[in-house]
Amino acid sequence: DVKVTQSSRYLVKRTGEKVFLECVQDMDHENMFWYRQDPGLGLRLIYFSYDVKMKEKGDIPEGYSVSREKKERFSLILESASTNQTSMYLCASSPPLTLSGNTIYFGEGSWLTVV
Amino acid sequence: TQLLEQSPQFLSIQEGENLTVYCNSSSVFSSLQWYRQEPGEGPVLLVTVVTGGEVKKLKRLTFQFGDARKDSSLHITAAQPGDTGLYLCASRGGTSYGKLTFGQGTILTVHP
Numbered sequence: 001d002v003k004v005t006q007s008s009r010y011l012v013k014r015t016g017e018k019v020f021l022e023c024v025q026d027m028d029h030e031n032m033f034w035y036r037q038d039p040g041l042g043l044r045l046i047y048f049s050y051d052v053k054m055k056e057k058g059d060i061p062e063g064y065s066v067s068r069e070k071k072e073r074f075s076l077i078l079e080s081a082s083t084n085q086t087s088m089y090l091c092a093s094s095p096p097l098t099l100s101g102n103t104i105y106f107g108e109g110s111w112l113t114v115v
Numbered sequence: 116t117q118l119l120e121q122s123p124q125f126l127s128i129q130e131g132e133n134l135t136v137y138c139n140s141s142s143v144f145s146s147l148q149w150y151r152q153e154p155g156e157g158p159v160l161l162v163t164v165v166t167g168g169e170v171k172k173l174k175r176l177t178f179q180f181g182d183a184r185k186d187s188s189l190h191i192t193a194a195q196p197g198d199t200g201l202y203l204c205a206s207r208g209g210t211s212y213g214k215l216t217f218g219q220g221t222i223l224t225v226h227p
Contacts, residue, residue, distance in 0.1 A: 004157070031214075033214060033215075035217075040124065040219055040220075041219060042119075042121075042203060042217040042218055042219040042220050043158070043203070043205075043215070043217040044217075045214055045215070045216070048214050058214065059216075090157050090158075092157070092215075097207060103160045103163075104148075104160065104215055106157025106158050106159070107157050108155065108156050108157050109155070109156070109157055
């Protein structure tokens, strides 16, 4: 069965802390993504990666960085957490796109609260 | 980045009623996907539409892709409480990365 696993479901961090959100997929997918989800805004892409050590900025990369040292693992880093980064974070993976549109598989999400 | 406008944002109906959710863009979709998300879980793909005018059915759900590929709709017949959730349309980019751009979502509540 397809699996995207996010290591932490619920986190509470203090303003200014460094935060790591980890994501692992077991499908040998090339593409991995980090989204954040906020009410009324849908899902917004933070960063994505199409290969090991490769990364591209999404629509809202400010305040975030990512790391992809191994194909199966994609980490999201908040260098100095702020309260406006309180959100639900979703990791996803997919194989390369085909015309018919490959499925993107999502993890269950990580709820981050910054106080 | 392609902008997707989804409507309505909220929908509260009684079991047995029909409903339609809309997804529109000012530019042409290369392909469009519909996802459903339940509380505490990630989105799950329902369908992908690629061809203008395409209609796909998934049990009581009917998905339509506009002829000009700039709009899509999701119609649910005889809604059930189990249909409750967040429905999201998303467009995949044309590169091999295929990053998704999402609409704001429609929160559907079906009351017994």
